[in-house]
Amino acid sequence: MQYDYLIVGAGLFGSVFAHEAAAAGKRCxxxxxRSHIAGNIYTEDVEGIAVxxxxxHIFHTNNKEVWDYVNRxxxxxxxTNSPVxxxxxxxxxxxxxxxxxxxMWGVITPAEA
Structure with a gap:
């Protein structure tokens, strides 16, 4: 079988590229x-709990087009991640x-810091 693209890695980039290329009629x-897709953001179901x-992992963007794409x-x-x-x-x-x-030090401006 012949392919248009060989994609090494099924993480975010590889998965999105393969999806878009296939949608454009390319063979990937x-x-x-690893034995699964999604790279480091892989989540598995363990007795009904997403592990x-x-x-x-936290996905964040202020780009509406990207947000709408991933929500497909x-x-x-x-x-909002607010660690302390x-x-x-x-x-x-x-x-x-x-x-x-x-x-910590009572400073108010970057210059003072």
């Missing part, structure tokens, strides 16, 4: 060293920002 062969095999294949929840660190009972923003520097 996708190979991956992220390679750790939690799966339902994504709106989520607890150091000696005080909460600090992560990643560090001016609020963190203000709380």
């Amino acid at each position: 062969l996708v190979i991956d060293k 992220h095999r390679y750790g939690a 294949f799966a339902t994504f929840n709106r989520y 660190a607890n150091y000696k009972g005080e909460l600090y923003n992560l990643p560090f920002n001016m609020n963190t520097f203000t709380k």
Whole structure:
């Protein structure tokens, strides 16, 4: 069998490329060293619970076209990641920002930091 494209890796890029190429009438062969698609964002069902095999993943974009595209294949929840660190009972923003520097050292501007 002949293919137009050999795609190495079934992660996000390889999967999207293969899908779009096939939709354009191209023949694709996708190979991956893993036994599943989706690369590091692979999620498996374990007794009805979605388990992220390679750790939690958050997909984010402010590009409406990209958001609409990915929601054709799966339902994504709106989520804002707002991590904090607890150091000696005080909460600090992560990643560090001016609020963190203000709380830690009392500085107000980037120049002071």
